[in-house]
Amino acid sequence: MSLAHLLQDVLSLGVFFSVALLLAALGEMFNQRAGVFNLGCEGIMCMGAFLAFLPPYLVRTGPLAPWANLAGFALAMAAGVLLGLLFAVVTVTFRASQGIAGIGLQMLGWGVAGTLFRSHIGGVTGVEGVAAWRVPGLSRLPLLGPVLFNQNPLVYAAFLAVPASWYLLHRTPWGLRVRAVGTHPRAADSMGISVVRVRYQALALGGAMAGLGGAYLSLCQAKMFADDLVAGRGFIAVALVYFGRWSPWGIVGGALLFSLAQAFQLSLQVGGIKFPYEFAVMLPYALVIVVLALARRSRVVGPAALGKPYDRELRV
Numbered sequence: 001m002s003l004a005h006l007l008q009d010v011l012s013l014g015v016f017f018s019v020a021l022l023l024a025a026l027g028e029m030f031n032q033r034a035g036v037f038n039l040g041c042e043g044i045m046c047m048g049a050f051l052a053f054l055p056p057y058l059v060r061t062g063p064l065a066p067w068a069n070l071a072g073f074a075l076a077m078a079a080g081v082l083l084g085l086l087f088a089v090v091t092v093t094f095r096a097s098q099g100i101a102g103i104g105l106q107m108l109g110w111g112v113a114g115t116l117f118r119s120h121i122g123g124v125t126g127v128e129g130v131a132a133w134r135v136p137g138l139s140r141l142p143l144l145g146p147v148l149f150n151q152n153p154l155v156y157a158a159f160l161a162v163p164a165s166w167y168l169l170h171r172t173p174w175g176l177r178v179r180a181v182g183t184h185p186r187a188a189d190s191m192g193i194s195v196v197r198v199r200y201q202a203l204a205l206g207g208a209m210a211g212l213g214g215a216y217l218s219l220c221q222a223k224m225f226a227d228d229l230v231a232g233r234g235f236i237a238v239a240l241v242y243f244g245r246w247s248p249w250g251i252v253g254g255a256l257l258f259s260l261a262q263a264f265q266l267s268l269q270v271g272g273i274k275f276p277y278e279f280a281v282m283l284p285y286a287l288v289i290v291v292l293a294l295a296r297r298s299r300v301v302g303p304a305a306l307g308k309p310y311d312r313e314l315r316v
Contacts, residue, residue, distance in 0.1 A: 004143075006267055011147040013263035014256060019158040020045070020213040020221065022255040024237035025244070026165050027080075027209025029251060032241055033169065034202035035182040035305040036091060039102025041210045042234025043109020044083045048076035048214025050113035053225040056127040069130050069219055076215035077208040083109060084207020088200045095309035106234065114227045121225070129223035130154065152220045154212075161209075165248040178202055182303035185310040195310050210234065236288065243292055245300040254291070261287045 024041055031038045052072035059068045083105060090101045133156075135149035169175040177198050180188035185195045213233070218225045236258065244250025265280035 006271060008143055008146055009267045009271075010260060010263045011143075012150075013266060014260035015147060015155060016151060016221065016259075017262050018252075018255040018259035019152075019155050020216045020233055021237050021240060021258065022158050022252055023161070023213035023216065024210045024234060025240040025251045025255060026161055026248060027206035027213070028237050028241045029165070029206075029244070029246055029248065030169070030178065030202045030209075031206040032306055033182045033246060033303055034178045034199045035185060035303055035308065035310070036088075036199055036203060037098055037102070037238065037307055038084075038087055038105070038203065038206060039099060039235070039238060040083070040087055040105025040109065041102075041206075041237050042230060042232065043106040044080050044207050044210040045109075045214035045217070045230045045234045045237075046113040047079045047083060047109040048211030049218040049229050050117055050214075050225055051079050051211075052076040052215030053127060053218040056129070056219065057121070057125065060128075072219055073212065073215050076211040078211075080207035080209070080211025080214075081204045082207070083211075084203040084205075085200065087207070088203040091309065092196055092199045092203070095311060098307055098309075110230075117225060117227065124224055124226050126224045127219070129218075130220045152216075154216050154220050158216075159252070162248045162252045169248070174198075174201075179303070181310075182305055185305050186312075189310075189312055195312070199310075210237070213237070239288060239292060242302070243288070246302055247300075254288075257291065258284050258288055 024045055028038060028041055052075060055071040055075065056065075056068040059065050059071075087101060087105050090096045090104075091098045130152055132150055133153050138149040139145045141149065169178065177188065177193050178201075180191075180193060181195045181198045188198075189195050214230060217229055217233075222229060240251050240254040240258070243254040244252075261284035265275075265283050268275045268280055269277065
């Protein structure tokens with residue numbers, strides 16, 4: 001394999017792999033900006049991946065078959081919203097520990113998806129999924145064409161979600177309310193902003209994006225469902241929010257960095273290049289740990305009320 005082909009494969013796969021992480025991490029960013037960190041992101045992605053897989057698996061032929069993938073995406077996002085609202089009930093209304101509730105949500109999503117998969121489907125079965133879409137003209141550009149303009153439609157949508165998220169967070173009244181309740185909820189409450197309502201809305205949006213990230217894995221990336229399909233990406237998405245310093249631009253950088261490392265180790269193995277297998281698999285995760293450790297030196301601090309339940313009756 002020539003160096004040029006290796007570079008093109010790594011870049012193309014890196015962009016392709018980054019989408020599930022990017023969607024889930026952007027959703028988690030809204031959660032944390034509102035003062036709630038959701039470790040249950042992994043469970044929501046599991047449920048999203050399984051429910052998105054069901055429509056194209058059940059409806060393979062007939063007039064409804066072309067709409068099966070869209071139904072899968074809608075189902076995954078709806079499940080994400082419901083699980084996000086369930087998490088909001090536990091952590092915002094009942095003020096339970098966000099860390100413990102997040103682990104519970106992760107186990108709930110992973111367990112329910114796995115149980116339904118084994119009881120109703122049984123084994124790994126592929127679906128047609130969503131095909132890549134070539135942008136006319138641009139897909140023929142050398143190097144950049146295959147990397148950026150010969151991707152799945154959801155890839156384009158995910159990267160467009162980065163500036164959209166920044167605009168929503170920094171240029172809209174709703175984004176201002178989210179940042180206010182995540183930084184100083186008591187002051188926001190005194191200004192007439194409902195902390196509970198805003199946190200519910202942020203968790204619903206975060207759940208929808210995590211569900212969509214899971215759907216991407218089963219319908220676009222793997223085109224099948226298995227118990228270990230998500231494989232810890234929900235936890236990595238939470239870490240990417242810290243790495244990106246709660247900014248969509250930092251998050252997309254982190255998602256690309258991890259995914260490029262993942263694509264690099266995969267390309268080494270596929271290309272037959274002699275490289276220790278164990279070290280290659282470990283490389284992306286080790287890179288995330290190193291970068292997170294270095295990111296702690298940044299002067300940017302997180303939302304002041306992150307992880308703290310709000311009770312308007314308490315005087316603190």
